[in-house]
Amino acid sequence: MSHLLEVTDLRKEYPLQSGLLSAVMGSRRVVHAVNGVSFVLDEGGSLGLAGESGCGKTTTAKLILRLLHPTAGSIRFAGRDVAALDGSDLLSYRRQVQFIFQNPYEALNPRFTILRSLLEPLIIHEIGQSIAERVERVAGALDRVHLNPPETFFLKYPHQLSGGQLQRVVIARALLVDPVLLVADEPVSMLDVSIRAGVLNLMRELSRERKLTTIYISHDLALIRYMCSVTAVMYLGTICEIGPTEEVIEHPRHPYTQALVSAVPDPDPTRPRRPVEIADTVPTPFQLPAGCPFADRCPQVMEVCRHLRPLLLPVDAGVRVACHLYPDSTPRTAEGYGAKMEPH
Amino acid sequence: MSLLEIDTLAVQYHTLHGAVQAVRGVTLSIERGRAVGLVGESGCGKTTLARALIGVLPRNAAITGGRVRFDGADLLQLSGDALNNYRWRRIAMVPQAAMDSLDPVYRVGDQLVETMRLRGGLTSPQARERAERLFALIGLEPGRLRLYPHELSGGMKQRVVIAMALALDPQLVIADEPVTALDVIVQHQVLRTLRELQETLQLSLLLITHDISVVADLCDDVAVMYAGRIVEAGSVREVFAxxxxxxxxxxxxxxxxxxxxxxxxxxxxxxxxxxxxxxxxxxxxxxxxxxxxxxxxxxxxxxxxxxxxxxxxxxxxxxxxxxxxxxxxxxxxxxxxxxxxxxxxxxxxxxx
Amino acid sequence: MSSSERAAALPQWTRATSTWRDALLVTWAVARRDRFALAGLVIYGVLLVVALAAPVVAPYNPQDLNYRPDGEVAANEVPSLPHWLGTTNLGRDIFSQVLFGARAALVVGFVAAFGVVVLGTLVGLFAGYYSGWVDMLLMRLADVAFGIPFLPMAIVLVAFLGPSIWNTVLVMVLLLWRDTGRVIRAQVLSLRTRSYVEAARVLGASHLRTMFVHIAPNVLPLSFLYGSLAVGWAILTEATISFLGFGDPNVISWGFMLQDAYNSQAMARHAFYWFVPPGLCIMLAVMAGFFIGRGYEELLFPRLRRR
Incomplete structure (x- = not known):
């Protein structure tokens, strides 16, 4: 069976702008923003990419959206290599994959009215026969995201709307092209607590109603638990644990996941917590250690962790973990998910 | 008697679109040695309230009513030296995004020492000695005093900023979103340090945040703010339960x-x-x-x-x-x- | 609202989504909040009316020799009722020349400014949007343009291409786009990372569409700012070139008038009525451009505003 989205050993490196000395010496330092990410996503599935700032989750999203080009690795959508798409194939890909931005205040052109912004996808994809029909579609989309009555929003500019309303407009814009895959990067982190639930519920309804496949990117595990059936936890550009959301959050296996889950504060002050302590160091995505990227901070670090990078391998209950604490029966080869690949 | 008593405090902003009543009669008291969380959404007036307490409102804002008593003294009647005697010395503030305001070209230790000399009138050696003790207090090795801000992680920078607030041994620390920009693991560590400091130094703490979970984690009491008013206040356990x-x-x-x-x-x-x-x-x-x-x-x-x-x-x-x-x-x-x-x-x- | 009601309201909605309307509104906002900018707009308005009406309003053809009733050439006349500002040493009516001078000033000022804005904005858009080698190439060109001393180069080029008002305009466009280009590029560099530009890409907008539909409207106010400054520069440069004698001899411009006055020792004869009016006009026109530019600047960068 083929998957809707298949990401294989995805890598993205940025050359580091370094000083004159290193330029003369000819040394080339790179930032490994995404360092070998692999996962598959089936139609109708919902994946949560969790992790702290700088773990590469947003870069992964932008690679999938083809806003960035990968350094190595591949992304296949419905069996086709995304990097190789061009012309009408690319346009059709753009129609099938949509993005919800983190900052709704910046996601709409400040000089466009809401109507103008929402007509844009219809113009680009030549949806609708006449301007009247397009306006009808826009009205329908605004209505669907509970912005009522739609006409009252047509001539508003983004700065006249609240964050919650703007995010709904952004969702409406994505819906207008009838996408298959929806990627949302921290869709509510800029919104006030009291209105977050409204936006999240809307997105849940929409994905159920339209059988959307979704990827949610968030630092907030609670949000991912609410929205996603599968969770991948990222650290320094790699996935350290992936599996069914309930499993990953209730029984975290990777020491990093354990620390992350236990550190999340709880709104209920009576519930006891036993946080796992890990060191506060400056994790830098350049000059990665040869071994496990988490080794420096890991409370259960072993000798092997410092020189051998663990592979993302199945443990149990459908969970895959990249950690030497979970020795695996399959023999290690140079192939596979965590294999070190020299950039060409 | 409470350490800080705010009585029907009102603050207005003068904008192009007329007066905005950011704080509309807030009454709140903070007992000695208690940690109080002030929660509310953006624009509810919580930061304005904090800035009014310490007298650093923006130019287009003015206190239009109410009283603030700190340890018996009416803060709003004070000015000049008398006010400065309270501000920073007895009431200190960790402003929002303070860790980004560390000067990148000076060592963090020098910045800390400078703060103590300017605001507290300490001599250089006194300040240096105190800086080392403060670093020990916030859980950083004294050696890190010699580092530049970019050499520290976000959590460490936030600790340095907290140390700056503690520099002159205040009785009340106002912390505005002290952990918002931090990752959750570090967030938890900074909160725990803050809690320990508050307990060992017998500080009163006013923690301002939009995140209810942070208050649940750290505070004894909570005040919930909505549209410029306190709508509910009480002990954290009771209010949340x-x-x-x-x-x-x-x-x-x-x-x-x-x-x-x-x-x-x-x-x-x-x-x-x-x-x-x-x-x-x-x-x-x-x-x-x-x-x-x-x-x-x-x-x-x-x-x-x-x-x-x-x-x-x-x-x-x-x-x-x-x-x-x-x-x-x-x-x-x-x-x-x-x-x-x-x-x-x-x-x-x-x-x- | 039903769909038929929406169809009826359609023209109103589409009208309100025009970028040009937006630009006009911005200009109006600038004029309303800044008295200097308003003064600048008024000066341009007056100049425009004068330039258009010159053939009707001017009492004489500015190139014609005038004669006294006795048949003598009416040379070097002081201001009088028939010749409000007197006549030149060849008996031409100075007042009529001042009026016609507005045409040259406006044509040079606005055509050159338009060219500067278009070329500079295009260069800035392409350099900033594509970055990489496109940026490299265009910005090195800008560096070259920056390195050329403006006035000597303008004079050499005009002398080489022949003294015509259009060559003057061309030279100014070729040399003045650099400032606009640089600034627009910097702005585009920051805009292209904004979410709404990425959103346009995600929606499938082509590079050109992203550049011209999504980024350009957001740099236009900046282009206008540099355009209004360029108007002043262009008028001043044209005057300088004409004054130095490299101008178009067939076109009456204020710079030409100054040169004419200078060559016939008008200053020695204290013929203020001859050289003061064109000088004043140049000053007003240049000032007007800078006033409007300043108004835009304050709107775009509110921190410059006086407290």
Missing amino acids: APHHPYTMGLRNAFPSLRARSARLVPIEGYPPDLASPPAGCAFAPRCPFAIERCWHDDPALLPTTGGRLAACHRAAEADALRTQAPQAFARLETTGPQSVRPGAPPAGGTL
């Missing part, structure tokens, strides 16, 4: 929890009012599923309810009954939308 104000009730189901598999979340429908023209009645009424006619024209005062708690709600006495209905009631509002028209609008002139 059994809120008396519908806004606090609504917040409980409004965001997902990591520890429990969430049922469907229920948002609080609608948006906070525009404080350039605040409503005549309760500011929360349009979003409140329990609003009665009285709420639309009579703004409730913050009054004691049961168990030493305070709530600003006409129906606070029915709180226990309302709380059980809250999830369904807020969910009903989600489908019907906020109440833009008063249900059963009173005849002109009102009936009460």
Whole structure:
């Protein structure tokens, strides 16, 4: 069976702008923003990419959206290599994959009215026969995201709307092209607590109603638990644990996941917590250690962790973990998910 | 007597669009050695309140009423040296995003020493010695005093900023969103340090945040702010276990929890009012599923309810009954939308 | 609102989504909040009216020799009722020349400014949007343009291409686009990372569409700012070139008038009525451009505003 989205050993490196000395010496330092990410996503599935700032989750999203080009690795959508798409194939890909931005205040052109912004996808994809029909579609989309009555929003500019309303407009814009895959990067982190639930519920309804496949990117595990059936936890550009959301959050296996889950504060002050302590160091995505990227901070670090990078391998209950604490029966080869690949 | 007593404090901003009443009569007291969390959404006036306390309001803002008593002295009557004697020395503040305001070209230790010399009049050697003790206190090795800000992680920088606030041994520390920019693991560590400091130094702490979980984690007491007012106050345990104000009730189901598999979340429908023209009645009424006619024209005062708690709600006495209905009631509002028209609008002139 | 009602309201909605309307509104906002900018707009308005009406309003053809009733050439006349500002040493009516000078000033000023804005904005858009080698190439070109001393180069080029008003305009466009180009590029560099530009890409907008539909409207106010400054520069440069004698001899411009006055020793004869009016006009026109530019600047960068 083929998957809707298949990401294989995805890598993205940025050359580091370094000083004159290193330029003369000819040394080339790179930032490994995404360092070998692999996962598959089936139609109708919902994946949560969790992790702290700088773990590469947003870069992964932008690679999938083809806003960035990968350094190595591949992304296949419905069996086709995304990097190789061009012309009408690319346009059709753009129609099938949509993005919800983190900052709704910046996601709409400040000089466009809401109507103008929402007509844009219809113009680009030549949806609708006449301007009247397009306006009808826009009205329908605004209505669907509970912005009522739609006409009252047509001539508003983004700065006249609240964050919650703007995010709904952004969702409406994505819906207008009838996408298959929806990627949302921290869709509510800029919104006030009291209105977050409204936006999240809307997105849940929409994905159920339209059988959307979704990827949610968030630092907030609670949000991912609410929205996603599968969770991948990222650290320094790699996935350290992936599996069914309930499993990953209730029984975290990777020491990093354990620390992350236990550190999340709880709104209920009576519930006891036993946080796992890990060191506060400056994790830098350049000059990665040869071994496990988490080794420096890991409370259960072993000798092997410092020189051998663990592979993302199945443990149990459908969970895959990249950690030497979970020795695996399959023999290690140079192939596979965590294999070190020299950039060409 | 409380260390800090705020009494019906009001602050206005003068903008192009007229006066905005950012803080509309806030009454709040902080006991010695207690950690108080002030929670509210963006624009509710919590940062303005904090800045008013320490006298660093922006130029277009002015205190228009109320009193602030700190250890018996009326802060709003003081000025110049007398005020500076309180500001920074006895009341210190960790401003929002303070860790980004560390100067990148000076060592953090030098910045800390400079703060103590300027604000506290310490000599250089005194300040250096104290800087080392402060670093020990916040859990950083003294060697890190010699580092530049970019050599520290976000958590460490936030610790340095906290150390700066503690430099002159204040009695009250006001921390505005001290962990917002930090990753969750580091966030937890900084919060724990803050808690330990507060306990060992017998500090009073006013923690300002939009994140209820942070308050639950760190504070003894909580004050919930909405549209420039405190709507509910009490001990953290009691307020979170059994809120008396519908806004606090609504917040409980409004965001997902990591520890429990969430049922469907229920948002609080609608948006906070525009404080350039605040409503005549309760500011929360349009979003409140329990609003009665009285709420639309009579703004409730913050009054004691049961168990030493305070709530600003006409129906606070029915709180226990309302709380059980809250999830369904807020969910009903989600489908019907906020109440833009008063249900059963009173005849002109009102009936009460 | 039903769909038929929406169809009826359609023209109103589409009208309100025009970028040009937006630009006009911005200009109006600038004029309303800044008295200097308003003064600048008024000066341009007056100049425009004068330039258009010159053939009708001017009492004489500015190139014609005038004669006294006795048949003598009316040379070097002091201001009088028939010749409000007197006549030149060849008996031409100075007042009529001042009026016609507005045409040259406006044509040079606005055509050159338009060219500067278009070329500079295009260069800035392409350099900023594509970055990489496109940026490299265009910005090195800008460096070259920056390195060329402006006035000598302008004079050499005009001398080489022949003294015509259009060559003057061309030279100014070729040399003045650099400032606009640089600034627009910097702005585009920051805009292209904004979410709404990425959103346009995600929606499938082509590079050109992203550049011209999504980024350009957001840099236009900046282009206008540099355009209004360029108007002043262009008028001043044209005057300088004409004054130095490299101008178009067939076109009456204020710079030409100054040169004419200078060559016939008008200053020695204290013929203020001859050289003061064109000088004043140049000053007003240049000032007007800078006033408007300043108004835009304050709107775009509110921190410059006086407190």
